[in-house]
Amino acid sequence: MNPSARLLALHVFRHNPRDTASSPRLVIYQLEETPGMTLFIALSRIRETLDPGLNFDFVCRAGVCGSCAMLINGRPGLACRTLTAELPNQINLFPLPGFELIADLSVNTGKWMRGMSERLQAWLHLREEADVDAVEARMEPELAESIYELDRCIECGCCIAGCGSAQMRTDFVGAVGMIKLARFRLDPRDARNAADFFDLIGDDSGVFGCMSLLACQDVCPKQLPLQSQIAYLRRSMARQALNGLPPA
Amino acid sequence: MIPASEKPGPWPARLDLLQSLSGLLLGLFILLHLLFDASILLGKDAMWTVTRFFEGYFIFGHALPWLVSLFVASIFALFVLHAWLALRKFPTQWRQHRIYWAHMGAMRHEDTTFWFVQVMTGFGMFFLGPVHLYLMLTHPEQIGPYASADRVWSGVMWPLYLLLLWLVVLHGGIGLYRLAVKWGDYSDPAKARRKLKWMSRALMVFFLALGMLTLAAYLKIGIEHAPNVGEPYVPSLKGVS
Numbered sequence: 001m002n003p004s005a006r007l008l009a010l011h012v013f014r015h016n017p018r019d020t021a022s023s024p025r026l027v028i029y030q031l032e033e034t035p036g037m038t039l040f041i042a043l044s045r046i047r048e049t050l051d052p053g054l055n056f057d058f059v060c061r062a063g064v065c066g067s068c069a070m071l072i073n074g075r076p077g078l079a080c081r082t083l084t085a086e087l088p089n090q091i092n093l094f095p096l097p098g099f100e101l102i103a104d105l106s107v108n109t110g111k112w113m114r115g116m117s118e119r120l121q122a123w124l125h126l127r128e129e130a131d132v133d134a135v136e137a138r139m140e141p142e143l144a145e146s147i148y149e150l151d152r153c154i155e156c157g158c159c160i161a162g163c164g165s166a167q168m169r170t171d172f173v174g175a176v177g178m179i180k181l182a183r184f185r186l187d188p189r190d191a192r193n194a195a196d197f198f199d200l201i202g203d204d205s206g207v208f209g210c211m212s213l214l215a216c217q218d219v220c221p222k223q224l225p226l227q228s229q230i231a232y233l234r235r236s237m238a239r240q241a242l243n244g245l246p247p248a
Numbered sequence: 249m250i251p252a253s254e255k256p257g258p259w260p261a262r263l264d265l266l267q268s269l270s271g272l273l274l275g276l277f278i279l280l281h282l283l284f285d286a287s288i289l290l291g292k293d294a295m296w297t298v299t300r301f302f303e304g305y306f307i308f309g310h311a312l313p314w315l316v317s318l319f320v321a322s323i324f325a326l327f328v329l330h331a332w333l334a335l336r337k338f339p340t341q342w343r344q345h346r347i348y349w350a351h352m353g354a355m356r357h358e359d360t361t362f363w364f365v366q367v368m369t370g371f372g373m374f375f376l377g378p379v380h381l382y383l384m385l386t387h388p389e390q391i392g393p394y395a396s397a398d399r400v401w402s403g404v405m406w407p408l409y410l411l412l413l414w415l416v417v418l419h420g421g422i423g424l425y426r427l428a429v430k431w432g433d434y435s436d437p438a439k440a441r442r443k444l445k446w447m448s449r450a451l452m453v454f455f456l457a458l459g460m461l462t463l464a465a466y467l468k469i470g471i472e473h474a475p476n477v478g479e480p481y482v483p484s485l486k487g488v489s
Contacts, residue, residue, distance in 0.1 A: 200250070232433070
């Protein structure tokens with residue numbers, strides 16, 4: 001035991017909805033802080049030494065997969081990218097709100113993301129069937145870069161958990177939905193036109209339901225340009241609505 | 249493909265635009281309104297000149313208070329329109345209130361908290377705004393150094409004005425910031441947002457201070473003028489009467 005090390009108290013939400021005997025509760029785990037400790041390391045240590053039954057998700061441990069998002073002292077963030085040194089002695093951990101609870105800190109973001117993706121048809125709609133033997137069409141490096149910039153979203157769910165609109169209104173697609181459509185709008189291989197995209201997010205469950213609280217921008221672990229992209233979508237969709245939409 | 253019946257059509261976009269536009273107009277109007285009110289700080293003659301100006305005195309040679317009524321009517325209409333449009337965003341169910349409260353408390357995020365301040369101040373103005381607007385609509389001639397001061401003190405309107413000042417400045421100050429981040433196109437969005445936030449704060453502090461000083465000035469005149477309540481102001485300026 002290092003006498004100068006901090007003793008952390010992790011107050012962790014525990015509940016397994018599929019266990020009828022389980023009820024939501026807080027469990028306090030005390031843990032000695034070690035140099036360079038992330039929340040992911042702290043949780044793994046709890047599971048190894050204190051409570052093997054604790055549920056939390058992780059895959060990459062490097063902020064790439066988006067699995068370990070949770071509420072850290074009330075704010076959404078990735079456990080693997082959060083250093084305990086940046087937090088007070090007491091650390092409160094809750095599962096991300098707005099997603100189906102699997103157990104403890106583990107939530108089913110995948111189910112939500114799939115629903116959103118299907119609703120927004122968030123995949124490339126090719127103009128013609130891809131010929132896998134043909135050479136790919138060229139793309140300007142700047143365009144490829146800007147598409148890649150928006151494609152960095154890891155679907156961790158932090159923007160949904162941080163968004164007051166998404167928390168109040170469950171049909172709101174959130175920043176993750178909008179950034180995805182912004183990405184496909186840029187892609188010249190996508191056959192959809194501006195009117196098609198308007199039909200997907202030109203209402204109150206899309207870009208006009210956003211109240212510009214900008215928490216998504218502030219909590220996004222990938223620092224995606226959400227503020228400017230949502231404002232851009234809003235401007236261009238408003239312009240479309242003013243110039244007259246094609247008849248329904 | 250999306251079936252035609254499920255396509256959003258242009259109205260959600262138009263309503264959002266209209267909410268922003270009506271808010272922008274009302275916000276700019278309030279800033280000018282508070283500046284013109286503050287003319288009393290420069291003296292009774294200054295305020296008298298401002299009121300006569302808006303009654304067309306210096307154009308037509310005599311005061312036409314119905315011009316003020318006409319303007320108040322259009323502001324009233326804009327106010328009702330904005331309130332109706334903003335209602336779309338209000339939390340209406342208990343579930344939504346509970347969720348937002350918990351969310352706001354946990355997040356400790358300024359813009360998230362400020363949005364709720366806008367909801368509360370907007371709700372307050374549903375009730376206080378129409379009282380003021382109706383009085384101005386029906387008594388446009390009673391705006392002047394003594395008439396206004398009498399209304400503030402002898403008419404016991406000062407508690408309403410004090411409350412309304414805070415509601416309108418907070419609501420408008422936050423609202424103008426939100427409009428700027430909502431629609432604006434900036435080369436450095438994060439820097440622009442910090443700057444806009446600072447400007448919004450400075451605006452609120454300035455107009456709250458100015459508004460309180462102005463109200464204090466009317467209170468002082470109103471208390472002094474209480475024995476002669478109802479008597480109109482006669483300007484000391486040369487050449488006008």
